Amino acid sequence: MKLALPETERNRLKHALKSRNRRPTRQRTCVYEVILEKRDHPTADDIHLRVREKLPSISLATIYNCLDTLVECELVKQVHLDRAPTRFCPNRNPHAHFHCRVTGQVYDVSLDDERLSIIEKTLPDGFTADTIELSFIGQGPKSDTIS
Amino acid sequence: MKLALPETERNRLKHALKSRNRRPTRQRTCVYEVILEKRDHPTADDIHLRVREKLPSISLATIYNCLDTLVECELVKQVHLDRAPTRFCPNRNPHAHFHCRVTGQVYDVSLDDERLSIIEKTLPDGFTADTIELSFIGQGPKSDTIS
DNA sequence: GAAATAAATGGAATGATTCTAATTTCTGTG
DNA sequence: CACAGAAATTAGAATCATTCCATTTATTTC
Missing domain, CATH: 1.10.10.10 (Winged helix-like DNA-binding domain superfamily/Winged helix DNA-binding domain)
Structure with missing residues (x-):
């Protein structure tokens, strides 16, 4: 092999x-x-x-x-986006996802440390998260070319 | 009625x-x-x-x-959490969700304006989001009482 | 290399969600 | 108020992602 x-x-x-x-x-x-x-x-x-x-x-x-x-x-x-089959992503850096309504395309959106830590601090005492999922849904750049 | x-x-x-x-x-x-x-x-x-x-x-x-x-x-x-049926939530204020691995419970986590706007600014030019979904997965407070 | 354990396999089962075609309910108009 | 047309609801079938199960195969350990 x-x-x-x-x-x-x-x-x-x-x-x-x-x-x-x-x-x-x-x-x-x-x-x-x-x-x-x-x-x-x-x-x-x-x-x-x-x-x-x-x-x-x-x-x-x-x-x-x-x-x-x-x-x-x-x-x-x-x-996990919408009522749709789970997708898988090998990007190990902290990042969010953007899901374009028009093209259906999914993009990685990188998350800098500062933002990440601000997001993490959202959680009240007593809660510990090992996973964070952040997704945006809307119109991506390429979708112009469609209409 | x-x-x-x-x-x-x-x-x-x-x-x-x-x-x-x-x-x-x-x-x-x-x-x-x-x-x-x-x-x-x-x-x-x-x-x-x-x-x-x-x-x-x-x-x-x-x-x-x-x-x-x-x-x-x-x-x-x-x-949308995990590979599980979609759940529905009537909380109209900006908020995230916390999903406890131990109890399965889902909590609302409120998101103040500042955090929200910081999160929104994560998106590169050309992307416009009408929906943001933020979820945390981990251990919630009540899960102590279990083990 | 043989026993013990973990993983892969195919197919059936489950379960969420969507679709369809038929019926019912509204809404606006005369 | 009766009517036509549009919008919603309905039951049940269909679809499709995911899981389960019993069996077979691969990997590790000794």
Whole structure:
């Protein structure tokens, strides 16, 4: 098998898995690989299609399993927009998402440390968040070209 | 039919609907009423159960229709957490949500104007958001009593 | 390399949401 | 008030994302 995954990412994956006593299987590696390759925000189904080009017999259930593991390992984030299938995102830096109503496109919007800490301080005492999801919905720049 | 909805809310609903050329039907009124009554974050299904106590023959499809209308009229917000059914929330003030991993409970977290405007300024030029969804996931205060 | 454990698999099951076609309810007009 | 037309509701079927389960396969450990 050719290793399409760069050394750094490969190691990140291996370590993240090991530290949680999870095995670095071919399927997990490939799912991670595919998500990194094209930095859009694919659904489990999209990912299934792409992974199948390399591992033709992989099942959708496995895609979900792998994704859950990657999320657990904090290598991938889930994005929940509207009443729509969950999307997955390999951007590990703090960021928000912008969802264009016109084109349906999803963009990453980077969040600087200061803003992030301001947002975190919103929480009253007693609440501890390990995950923050911030999404904007509206009109993106490209949507001009449509109408 | 008894009017359980306070005058203010009733008017708000009526006006919001009228301004969009939508009719204030019994079903819409009742759905709105039920959501305001108990300020948790019910799913469409929860709402269906509650509304049925007053309009026993209302269908789930209508609940979805009514909710969509209420969302359109900005009287109700949708909350998308995890891979779970959409929840609905009648809090019209700017606010975020906190989802407790332990109890499953969802809390409103109010967002002051300053924070809100800082968050809004995160967007690069060319992007215009009409909706912002901010959610925290973690451990809430009550979860102590569990373990 | 064999046993023990974790992961993958296919297919069935579940469950939220949407769709459709038929009926009912409103609204404005005469 | 009766009527035509538009908007909403309805039940049930259809869709589609996600999960579950029992079995098979891969990985790790000794």
